[in-house]
Each structure stands twice: as structure tokens, then as C-alpha cells.
Amino acid sequence: MKKTSPNFLTEKIMPRYGILGGIFVVVFIIILARVGYIMIGEHEYWEIVNDRYESNRKIMPAKRGDILAADGRVLATSLPEYLLFLDPMSWEPDSARRVKDQHRRDSILYNCIDSIVDGMKAVIPELNTEKLRKNLLEGRKARRHNIKLHSRRVSYIQLTELKKLPLLRLGRNIGGFYQEEFHRRKRPFGDLANRTIGKFHPSKDMAFSGLELAYDSILTGRPGVYHRERVGGLPVQIIDTLPEDGCDLVTTLDVETQDIVENVLRDHLRKLDALAGMCILMEVKSGDIKAISSISRLKNRKYAEIEPRAVTNLMEPGSVVKPMSFMVAMDDGKITMKTTFDTGSGVREMYGRKMRDANWRKGGDGMLSVPEMIKKSSNVGVSALIDRAYASNPDRFVEGLYRIGIAEDLHIPIPGYKKPRIRFRREDPSRWYRTTLPWMSVGYETQIPPISTLTFYNGVANGGKLVCPRFVSAIRRGDEVVEEFPTKVLREQMCKPEVLRNIQICLEGVVGKNTGTGAAAYSKYFSIAGKTGTAQIWERGRLTSRYLVSFAGYFPANKPRYSMIVCIEKEYPAYGGGHCGPIFKKVAEAVIARQLNTNYAAAIDSTDRKKDLPHIHPGNLSALHRVLDALELSPSTRHDDRANMAWGYNAGGKSHISLTPERPIVGVPSVLGYGLRDAVYRLERLGLKVKAQGMGRVVQQSVSPGTPLRKKMTIKLTLSPEDKPEKPADSSVPPTPHIDSAQKDTTRKSEKTPSSSFQKTTPLSTETQRVHTEKSSDKKP
Numbered sequence: 058m059k060k061t062s063p064n065f066l067t068e069k070i071m072p073r074y075g076i077l078g079g080i081f082v083v084v085f086i087i088i089l090a091r092v093g094y095i096m097i098g099e100h101e102y103w104e105i106v107n108d109r110y111e112s113n114r115k116i117m118p119a120k121r122g123d124i125l126a127a128d129g130r131v132l133a134t135s136l137p138e139y140l141l142f143l144d145p146m147s148w149e150p151d152s153a154r155r156v157k158d159q160h161r162r163d164s165i166l167y168n169c170i171d172s173i174v175d176g177m178k179a180v181i182p183e184l185n186t187e188k189l190r191k192n193l194l195e196g197r198k199a200r201r202h203n204i205k206l207h208s209r210r211v212s213y214i215q216l217t218e219l220k221k222l223p224l225l226r227l228g229r230n231i232g233g234f235y236q237e238e239f240h241r242r243k244r245p246f247g248d249l250a251n252r253t254i255g256k257f258h259p260s261k262d263m264a265f266s267g268l269e270l271a272y273d274s275i276l277t278g279r280p281g282v283y284h285r286e287r288v289g290g291l292p293v294q295i296i297d298t299l300p301e302d303g304c305d306l307v308t309t310l311d312v313e314t315q316d317i318v319e320n321v322l323r324d325h326l327r328k329l330d331a332l333a334g335m336c337i338l339m340e341v342k343s344g345d346i347k348a349i350s351s352i353s354r355l356k357n358r359k360y361a362e363i364e365p366r367a368v369t370n371l372m373e374p375g376s377v378v379k380p381m382s383f384m385v386a387m388d389d390g391k392i393t394m395k396t397t398f399d400t401g402s403g404v405r406e407m408y409g410r411k412m413r414d415a416n417w418r419k420g421g422d423g424m425l426s427v428p429e430m431i432k433k434s435s436n437v438g439v440s441a442l443i444d445r446a447y448a449s450n451p452d453r454f455v456e457g458l459y460r461i462g463i464a465e466d467l468h469i470p471i472p473g474y475k476k477p478r479i480r481f482r483r484e485d486p487s488r489w490y491r492t493t494l495p496w497m498s499v500g501y502e503t504q505i506p507p508i509s510t511l512t513f514y515n516g517v518a519n520g521g522k523l524v525c526p527r528f529v530s531a532i533r534r535g536d537e538v539v540e541e542f543p544t545k546v547l548r549e550q551m552c553k554p555e556v557l558r559n560i561q562i563c564l565e566g567v568v569g570k571n572t573g574t575g576a577a578a579y580s581k582y583f584s585i586a587g588k589t590g591t592a593q594i595w596e597r598g599r600l601t602s603r604y605l606v607s608f609a610g611y612f613p614a615n616k617p618r619y620s621m622i623v624c625i626e627k628e629y630p631a632y633g634g635g636h637c638g639p640i641f642k643k644v645a646e647a648v649i650a651r652q653l654n655t656n657y658a659a660a661i662d663s664t665d666r667k668k669d670l671p672h673i674h675p676g677n678l679s680a681l682h683r684v685l686d687a688l689e690l691s692p693s694t695r696h697d698d699r700a701n702m703a704w705g706y707n708a709g710g711k712s713h714i715s716l717t718p719e720r721p722i723v724g725v726p727s728v729l730g731y732g733l734r735d736a737v738y739r740l741e742r743l744g745l746k747v748k749a750q751g752m753g754r755v756v757q758q759s760v761s762p763g764t765p766l767r768k769k770m771t772i773k774l775t776l777s778p779e780d781k782p783e784k785p786a787d788s789s790v791p792p793t794p795h796i797d798s799a800q801k802d803t804t805r806k807s808e809k810t811p812s813s814s815f816q817k818t819t820p821l822s823t824e825t826q827r828v829h830t831e832k833s834s835d836k837k838p
Contacts, residue, residue, distance in 0.1 A: 115285075117296065119278030120240065122303030124254055124268055126312050127345070127530065133254050133269065135240040138210035141219070143193070144202045144233035162233065166197065169223035176222040180215050180723060181207060182765035210239055218723055242269075247741070250315050251362040253308075253349055253471065253528070267365070268306060268528065271470040275532055278303030304539055307531040309345035314338060317647045318348040322623075323360050325640050326352060331627035332603065335367040335507050336640065337526075338648070339515050341617045343544050344524035369473040370624075371504040375592030375633065376434045377609045377622075378500035381513060382443050383427060384560050385457030388552040391446035392427060394559050399424045400437040408491040412440050412499075415574075415591075431563040434574045434589060440495035451482050451494045461551045462523040463505065463513050470528055478504040500592055507607070511622040514587070514609045516548065517564065518617035521557045523548035564588055565614050568638075575608060577638030580646055584614035587641070589633035594626070604631035608638050612645045619648060674754065675706035676735040678716050685714065692716045704739065706730075725772065727762035731755045736774055744768070751776035 095103065124133040145166055149155035170193060174186045184207060196204035211219070216236065220226050229235040242257045255267020264270040281300030286293055318336050326334045331354065338348040351366040386392045403414035403421030414421055414437050422433055430438035447454035458464055458479055466476040479497075482489040496502050508526055516523035525545040532540040551557065564586040568575040574589040587610015594603040603626060611620040621644065623637040671688070673681065685692060692707075692714040704726070708717040719726070725745070728736040736755050737747050743766060750773070757775035 114282055114297070117281035117283050117298075117300050118240065118262075119280050119300035120302040121242070121257070121259075122276040122278065122305045124276070124306045124308060126308060126310050127347075128311070129307075130312055131245055132250065132308065132310070132312075133242060133244050133257075135259070136243045137213050138239045138241050139213070139216050139236040140210055140239070141206040141216075141234075141236050143196070143204045143206055143225075144229070144235065145193075145197045145204065146200055146202055146233070163197070165224050165227075165232065166193070170194075172223045173225065177206065177219060179765060180218045181211060182724075182767050183209075210241070214721075214723075245742070246312060246316075248362065249312065249319065250310055250349065252351055252365040253310065255472075266472060268308065268470065270472050272306050272529070272532075276303040276306060302534075305533045305535075306529055307533060309340075309343075309347065309527055309530050310349075311347045313651060314648055315348040315350070318644055319350045319352070321640055321643045321647070322350050323352055325636075326354070326360055326625070329625065329627055329636060330354075330358075331625050331636075333366060333626040334640075335370065335624040336621065336644065337367050337508060337511050338619055338621045338644065339511055339526060341515055341518045341611060341620055342524075344512075344515065344527045345530070346526050346528050347619070365471050365473055366507075367624075368469050368471045368506055368508045369475055370506055371475045371478065372594065372605050373501045373503060373592045374505045374507075374510055375500040375590035375605060375607065376436070377510055377514075377588050377590035377607055377633075378498070378503065378505070379431060379434065379439045380517070380560050380564060380588055381458060381461065381463055382439055382454075382498040383431065383563070384461055384552050384556060385454060386443060386446055387556040387559060388461070389446070389453070389457060392442055394427050394562070396442065397424055397426050398430070398438045398441050400430075400435050400441075403435075403437060405437045405441065407440065407444070407495050410492050412437050412495060414438075427559075428563045428566050431588065432566040432569075432573045434567075436499045440498050443498035444495045447494060448491075451489070454494065454498075455479060455481050461513070462516065462548045463509060465509070465512070465523075465525075465547050467509060467512060467525055469508060469526065474508075475506055477506065477509045500590060507622050507624050510607070510609050511620060512547075514564075514611060514622070515620035516551050517557065517560055518586075518611035518620050521548075521551045521554065522546060523551050561586065561614075564610060568610065568614075574634040575610070575638055577634050578608060578610070578641045578645075580612075580642050582646060583612060583649060585612045585642070585645060586610050586614035586617075589638070591631060591633045602629050603627065604629060606631045606633040606636050608633055608641050610641065612649070619645070621645065673707035673714065673716075674732065675719075675730045676704065676732060678703045678705045678718065680735075681705075681716060690714060704735075722763055724766055725758075725760050725762055725764045725770075728755050728758060728774070733774070733776060740772060744770070746771045747774060748772070749774040749776060753778035 121135045123131050123135075126132055145162055147155045147158040147162060149158045170190065173193075174190050177189065178184050178186050189206060192204055192206070220234075224232045225234040226232070227234065240259055242259055244254065251267075253267055255269035255271075256265040257263070257269040258265065264273040264276075269276065279301040282297040283294050284297060286295050318338060322334050322336045325331075333351070333353040335351045336348070337346065337350075339346055349365075349367055351362055351364060351370075352360050353363050353366070354360055355363070383392065400414060400422050403417030403419075405412045414433075414435050416422065416433075421437075422429070422435060425433065425435055425438045427442075429435075430442075443454065464477045464479045467474070480489075480502075482493075493502050512523065512526060515526075523546070525547055527542060527544060529542055531538050531542065552560075565584065567573040567588055568578050568585045570576070570579050570581075575585075575587055578585050578587060587608055590605075590607040590609070592605045594601050594605055596603075605624060605626050607622060607624040609620075609622040611617040621641060623640045623644075625631070625636050625640075627636070671690075682692070703718050705716055705718040708715045725743070726739060728739060731739070732754065733749055737749070740747050745760075745766070746769065748771060753776045755774050756777045759773040760770070
């Protein structure tokens with residue numbers, strides 16, 4: 058056997074490896090040179106290619122998520138809108154077939170042009186028919202593929218009606234009609250909770266305020282990408298990346314409660330001619346914000362929500378701080394409920410400045426105990442006790458305020474929120490004066506937003522557990538919960554239990570029948586505890602003639618369910634109890650009234666139930682179902698579609714109950730037989746301005762059903778307690794009486810609900826109907 062030479066590897070194999078390695082090096086150098094040439098020498102060419110490719114790629118926007126109320130009702134949503142185009146030109150690749158197809162298209166267009174123009178005018182009242190006719194004829198003559206039929210976008214309902222017209226109903230491939238889809242942000246409840254929900258401008262794809270801005274990244278989703286290609290001569294949209302719709306935001310707001318708060322607050326601000334007002338309602342256990350409103354007076358003396366002052370207003374709060382001061386002092390063992398002080402004539406010299414009580418002109422209150430100082434809101438008594446306890450170490454008092462949680466950063470998800478500013482002496486001794494401590498103890502020398510003050514009072518109501526205000530409870534994607542936001546506990550115990558009970562006793566004494574500074578908030582139906590506050594506003598280093606007055610508290614006092622704060626900014630004279638107390642009382646009574654339950658079914662004669670079915674007025678079907686459910690009456694059909702707000706009537710007559718949706722109608726709907734609230738809501742959603750006179754049911758409307766809608770159209774409604782409406786133009790709406798959707802919340806009220814105190818403040822009452830009847834242009838729809 059022949060042996061392999063020991064030099065075989067070095068003589069034969071290694072040279073071959075060397076040749077291969079050299080080839081690889083040469084190839085690598087060539088590739089590198091080519092890449093360099095492309096990057097440098099052909100840079101401009103490839104930039105043009107890239108631009109051409111990018112221009113062909115288009116963004117497919119994702120649907121922005123909805124903002125929902127606590128019960129799932131939509132507060133803000135994105136609705137589709139469409140720009141309309143017509144392509145009258147044939148796309149057939151074969152010339153012979155193209156001529157034939159073009160002749161067919163032209164025949165339809167010229168024969169149907171009058172029907173198209175008149176039909177579009179009926180659906181789009183503001184359409185310029187002459188301009189449309191001219192665009193169609195000139196566009197065809199110029200062989201354009203994208204004749205714009207209307208300069209403005211139309212709604213989905215309008216698009217559905219337009220697709221019934223000649224030529225337009227044939228679709229894009231046969232008739233040439235197509236549309237581009239856009240989205241518009243719509244708020245079904247108008248300006249309700251305006252600054253809390255916030256604003257979003259789809260045209261700029263930008264959120265500007267409120268929850269829309271705070272949760273913009275969550276609501277926005279991820280856009281998709283598509284490009285157009287020609288397939289069989291026709292342009293086809295090819296989706297490269299599917300869009301991912303934004304998540305929905307579930308808030309803690311209650312629609313009816315928010316409506317109550319805004320109406321009551323706005324009405325009182327008008328009566329007082331106040332500069333601004335704020336009101337926040339919080340659920341004690343959970344910290345859920347059920348309603349929040351910040352209303353300001355405009356230059357034209359109308360009122361509207363223009364900024365979220367309830368969370369951004371850093372001002373000296375006044376006497377609502379006094380219970381905080383006493384909580385700190387009691388917790389430190391400095392005072393007890395039996396501690397007294399002689400306030401004398403109501404004026405006391407303190408380090409060169411005079412501390413005055415509100416009734417100093419009447420001679421003062423003399424000797425007062427701790428509960429009496431809170432009840433009478435004695436500046437002299439509170440400041441003297443705090444100064445005596447902490448003058449030698451004022452930072453200990455400030456530490457106490459931080460300890461009970463009043464200075465906590467609440468991280469409110471409303472852009473513009475400001476946390477409280479309560480300063481220590483040690484931070485800047487040069488700006489701390491001997492008068493700082495006594496004036497701080499009665500609500501000056503600090504800056505606390507209303508939301509932080511309310512958080513303290515909610516903690517008192519919650520047995521000393523301080524919880525963070527909650528605006529958003531969950532993030533959802535469809536029915537799937539993506540993230541939940543549980544109640545956040547800031548302090549398990551604000552102070553000693555016995556101290557907390559003492560503070561509660563003091564607050565209950567403030568709101569008595571004809572006694573205490575909070576007497577105006579007294580209710581004969583349930584107990585209320587709270588504290589008034591009045592502070593003169595400093596501006597640019599001097600006192601102004603404006604005051605911030607407030608009332609903060611909770612109800613029912615014996616078993617708290619809600620806490621609330623009301624603040625008003627107005628010119629002198631201004632009083633926390635006299636001006637804010639009535640608002641607190643009215644809102645509290647309305648909220649409690651809505652939660653009273655009555656077994657209406659038990660009041661019905663079961664032996665006669667089938668013989669005497671109630672008459673049912675037309676209106677919102679979901680609301681009608683709730684009333685019937687409370688009466689244990691089952692209709693043969695159900696329509697609980699809250700999102701679409703289905704409107705209908707009882708087609709069963711006296712024999713049975715059959716709730717039937719109205720026949721769709723283009724233009725002004727018939728609201729004959731409606732309650733005023735349903736009628737106003739439905740008409741204002743369509744952009745009409747509503748004027749009404751009388752009480753009861755709508756028996757006449759000035760604009761006939763089916764009339765095309767126009768901008769700034771006004772409709773007058775005549776109401777009467779007699780159930781004799783004129784015959785509706787739409788025969789699908791018969792004039793039936795008695796049960797209506799305006800009664801939808803009355804099932805929550807007790808049979809014993811007394812007097813006007815409850816009824817005037819509910820959104821379902823006669824008083825609210827009068828408010829709608831006499832409403833001015835600054836009231837929300």
C-alpha cells in the first residue's frame with residue numbers, strides 16, 4: 058500500500074485553502090465597494106426610489122378608544138365620517154370592452170344626474186345643487202377619476218341613504234361611487250363633564266386636555282399601513298399592517314349625578330353672579346369621583362367649563378382647614394374636646410396683626426370650647442390654641458399636616474393638576490414670620506386645591522382611612538379588561554380613633570337646624586356633617602375684593618356614603634355657609650333620592666293587572682324597559698341598545714306591550730308624545746336649537762317630521778298635560794300616553810319622597826323641565 062507523503066497537506070491542501078480564502082477576500086472587497094458606491098455614488102437615485110415607495114404607502118388610522126361612564130354609557134367616541142367621490146371613467150384594460158363600459162357608465166350618469174342631485178340634496182340639506190351638477194359634468198369631460206361630490210364629510214346614516222340613489226347604489230366597480238373614511242370625536246352627552254373628559258381634534262390627531270390627553274397613548278392604538286396597486290386595471294387597497302384599535306377607558310363618573318351637579322351649580326352661580334364655582338362628589342369607600350364640575354363666568358356673563366379648576370386651583374382654602382389643625386393638635390395631645398379659650402370680643406392682637414372672628418362687630422362669642430370653635434368657625438379660638446401649642450416648634454405642626462395626608466400628592470390624571478403647597482419654617486426661615494403659624498391654622502399661608510381638601514374630609518367620613526380619588530377604574534379592549542385600577546389607600550389611619558371621632562362630632566355640630574355656620578346645608582331627610590370656609594383672595598401681594606368660599610363635608614353623617622366639596626369665587630359679600638351650603642344640600646338630596654328603591658310591583662292589583670295595562674308614551678326604549686321591569690311588566694320585544702339610543706313606541710295598544718323601534722326617517726324626527734327631556738335630547742343631538750313652552754307631553758312641533766336639517770335650525774315645542782298630541786307625520790309614532798322614558802329614574806325613588814327639596818334637583822322633575830324650557834345658549838345640550 059502506497060503511503061501518503063507527510064508533506065501532502067502542506068504541498069497540496071494548504072495552497073487550495075489559500076486560493077479559496079483569496080477568492081472570498083476579493084468577493085468581500087467587491088461587495089464592500091458596491092455598497093459604498095450605492096451609498097455615495099447612487100445616493101440621490103435611491104432617495105428618489107425611497108420617496109416614491111413611501112408616497113405609495115399610506116397610514117390606516119386605528120379607531121380611537123371610547124371613554125365610558127361607570128355604567129358603560131359612552132361619554133366620548135369616534136364616529137366614522139366620509140368624503141364622497143365619483144369615478145365615472147371605465148377601468149377595462151381591453152379597448153373594445155372599455156368603450157362599451159364607458160358608454161354604459163355615461164348613459165347612467167346623464168340619465169340619472171337629476172335624480173342624483175335631488176336625492177343628495179334631500180339627504181344633505183346644505184348641498185349646493187348647481188355646484189354639484191357642474192362638478193359632475195366638468196369632471197366627466199376632464200376624464201377625472203375622483204370627482205368630489207361634497208366638500209364636507211357626511212355621517213354613516215347619510216351615507217347609507219345616499220347608497221340608495223341611482224348610480225350611487227351600484228358601488229365602485231360598476232357605478233364608480235366610493236368614499237374615504239375619517240373619524241370624528243363625538244360626545245353623546247354634549248358638554249357634560251367637559252374638562253374632565255377633555256378635547257381631541259381628529260383633524261390634528263391631537264388630544265388637548267382632560268382624560269383624552271392623560272390617556273392619549275392608550276386611547277390612540279396603533280395605526281396600520283396600506284398601499285394601492287392596480288389589479289385588473291382597478292386601484293386596489295392592499296393592507297400591509299392591520300391597525301390596532303385603541304383601548305376603552307372606564308371612568309368612575311355617573312351621568313345622572315354629573316348632570317345634577319352641573320345644573321345645580323350653574324343655576325346658583327347665575328343667581329349669585331359669581332365668578333366661578335367648583336363641585337366634586339366622591340364615593341367614601343372607593344374614592345370614586347362620581348361627579349366633578351368647574352364652571353367659570355365668561356366675558357359675555359354666560360357660564361361654561363373652560364378649565365379644571367377643581368384640581369388646578371391653588372388658593373388659600375380658608376376655614377375648612379380648621380378641623381385639620383385640631384386633628385393634628387388632638388393627635389399630638391395638645392388639646393382635648395374640653396379645652397376652652399376666651400375669644401373675648403372676637404378680635405385678638407397677634408404679633409402686631411389683628412385676628413378677627415366673623416361676628417366681631419356683634420361683640421364676639423366669649424368663652425368657647427373646641428367643638429364650639431368649629432361650629433362657630435372662630436378664627437381667634439383656633440389660631441390661639443394652635444399658636445400656644447406650636448409657637449416654639451412650628452415645623453412640628455406642619456409635620457402633623459403632612460402626617461394626616463393633606464399635603465399628599467394625589468397624582469390626579471387630569472393635566473394641570475397641582476399638589477398642595479404647605480411650607481416648613483426650616484425650608485426658608487427668612488420668609489417665616491411669627492404670624493405665619495396662627496394664620497396657617499385657619500386656612501391662610503397655604504395653597505390647597507379643592508380635590509385635596511375633599512380627600513381629607515372623605516378620610517374623616519371613611520373612618521380615618523385616607524383613599525386616593527379615582528377617576529378611572531379600568532382599561533378595556535372590547536369585553537376584555539386589560540388593566541384595573543383598584544382603590545389606592547394613602548393612609549390606613551389618619552389619626553387615633555378617638556381623635557377621629559372627636560372631629561366627626563365637631564363637623565356634625567356645624568350643620569344644625571338654624572345653628573352652626575353650615576345651617577344652610579341642613580336637610581330634614583338625613584344628617585350632613587361638614588365645615589364652611591371663607592378666604593379673601595390675595596393677588597400680586599395684596600388683598601383683592603374677591604373671596605373663595607366653600608363647604609366640604611359628607612352625608613349621611615351617621616353612615617357616610619358620599620363626600621362633597623363646593624367652592625365659589627365671588628366678589629364681596631361672600632359666605633361659605635350661606636352660598637355653598639344650599640348647593641351642597643340640593644345635590645346631596647338629589648343623589649340620595651335617586652338611590653331610594655320602591656317596590657312598585659307590590660302596589661299593583663295583581664288580579665287586575667292584565668286588564669289595565671298602562672299607556673306608554675313614545676321615547677327611549679332602554680328607559681321604557683327599565684320602568685316596565687320595575688313594574689314587573691314584560692314586553693314581547695326588548696330593545697336595550699343604549700349605545701344606539703333606539704327610539705320607539707308601544708305597538709301593542711291596550712291588549713299587550715310590544716315596544717317597537719320607529720321607522721328610520723331622514724331629517725327632523727317626530728317627537729310628538731315625548732317627554733320634554735327625551736325630546737330636547739333627541740333634537741339637540743341633531744344640531745337643532747329647541748324652544749319649549751308649557752308642561753307635560755309634546756303635543757305640537759313647529760317643524761314637520763321629515764323636514765331636511767339645516768344649520769342653526771330652531772324648533773318650537775308645545776307641551777300640554779293633556780294627552781292629545783296632533784297626529785304624527787310618521788305614522789309609526791302613535792300618540793300614546795302615560796309611561797314614558799322621562800320616568801326612567803323615578804323607579805328609584807320612594808313613595809314617601811316628600812316635598813320639592815328632593816324633586817327639584819333630580820334630572821327627571823318638573824323643575825328640570827322648566828330649566829330646559831327656559832334654557833339659555835350657555836347650557837349644555
